[in-house]
Amino acid sequence: LDPHAGHKGCYGDVGVLGGQLPGTQGIAMAGAAVLAARAALHAGAGRVFVALVGDDPVPPLDPMQPELMFRSPARLQQALSDQPLTVVAGCGGGDAVRTWLPHCLDHAQRLVLDADALNAVAQDTALQSLLDARAARGSITVLTPHPLEAARLLGSSTADVMADRLGQLQALAQRHRAIVVLK
Numbered sequence: 001l002d003p004h005a006g007h008k009g010c011y012g013d014v015g016v017l018g019g020q021l022p023g024t025q026g027i028a029m030a031g032a033a034v035l036a037a038r039a040a041l042h043a044g045a046g047r048v049f050v051a052l053v054g055d056d057p058v059p060p061l062d063p064m065q066p067e068l069m070f071r072s073p074a075r076l077q078q079a080l081s082d083q084p085l086t087v088v089a090g091c092g093g094g095d096a097v098r099t100w101l102p103h104c105l106d107h108a109q110r111l112v113l114d115a116d117a118l119n120a121v122a123q124d125t126a127l128q129s130l131l132d133a134r135a136a137r138g139s140i141t142v143l144t145p146h147p148l149e150a151a152r153l154l155g156s157s158t159a160d161v162m163a164d165r166l167g168q169l170q171a172l173a174q175r176h177r178a179i180v181v182l183k
Contacts, residue, residue, distance in 0.1 A: 008067075011046030013083065015076045017100055018091035018116065019052040029092030032115070036091040037068050049085075051076035053096040077103045086110040090117025098124070105130035112142045115149070122152035128176075135177030143176065146183040 019033030030052050037050045050062075051073040062068045071079070077100065079085055087108040090097050098120040104111060105127065111134070113121065121127045134141050145153060147161040150172055154161070161168045165182060173180040 008046035011044055013047045013049065013079075013085045014040040014045040015049045015051065015071075015080065015085050015087045016040065016091060017051045017053065017073060017076060017087060017089040017104065018093040018097055018114075019050070020054040020093050020096060021052055022054075029094065032092035034062055034065075034068070036088050036114075038062070038065050040086075040088070041065060041067065045086075049076055049079065051100075053093045053100065073100045076100075077107075080104065080107045084109055086112070088112040088114065090114040090120070092116060095120070098127075101127055102130060105134060108139065110140045112144065114144045118143060118145050118149045118153060122149070131176050131178075141176065141178040142181065143172065143178050144181045144183065145172070150180075150182055 014037070016033050016037040018036070019030035021030055033050055033052060037048045041048045047069060049069045049071050051071050053073055061070065080087065080103065085108065087104050087110070089101060089104050089111065091114050093116045095116070097116045101117060101120055121131055131141065147158045150161045150168060151158045154168060154172055154175070156168070169180050169182045
C-alpha cells in the first residue's frame with residue numbers, strides 16, 4: 001500500500017469495549033478503555049471505536065486523541081456484525097461488560113479479552129462455551145490475565161499459577177485454544 005494513497009479505512013478497525021462512566025453506580029473506569037484505544041491508534045489501526053459500558057451518555061471525544069470514535073456498545077455490536085473488526089473487551093467496565101460479551105465472542109474474528117471480560121468468562125459457563133467455540137471456526141482469541149485472573153479461569157489458586165507460570169499458561173492456552181499473555 002502506497003502510504004501517500006492510504007487513508008484510515010486501509011489500516012483495519014479496532015473496537016474497544018469496556019471502561020465505564022460514573023452513572024448511577026458511581027463507578028468511573030473509562031481510563032482503561034481509553035488507554036487501550038489510544039494504544040491501538042498508535043499501533044497503526046486506521047479507525048478506533050470506543051464503547052464505554054454503563055448508563056451515562058457517550059462522551060463526545062477524547063481531547064488528547066480526538067480521532068477516537070466513541071460509540072454506544074449497541075452501535076459497536078452493530079458494526080461488528082457489518083464489518084471485520086478486532087475487538088478488545090474488558091478493559092474496565094466491571095460486571096456491565098458481561099452483557100456485551102456473547103455477541104463479541106460470537107462475531108469478532110479477532111478478540112482480545114482482558115480484566116473484567118476474563119472475570120465474567122471465569123464465572124459463566126455459557127461464556128466459556130462461546131469462548132471455546134471460537135477456535136473451531138478459525139477465530140483468533142488473545143487472553144491477557146494477571147495471575148489471579150488466570151487462577152479464576154483455571155479453577156486454581158494464584159499460588160498455583162505463580163508456582164508454575166509456564167505450565168499454567170500452557171494449560172490455559174490449551175483449554176481455550178487461545179493465545180495467552182500471562183502478566
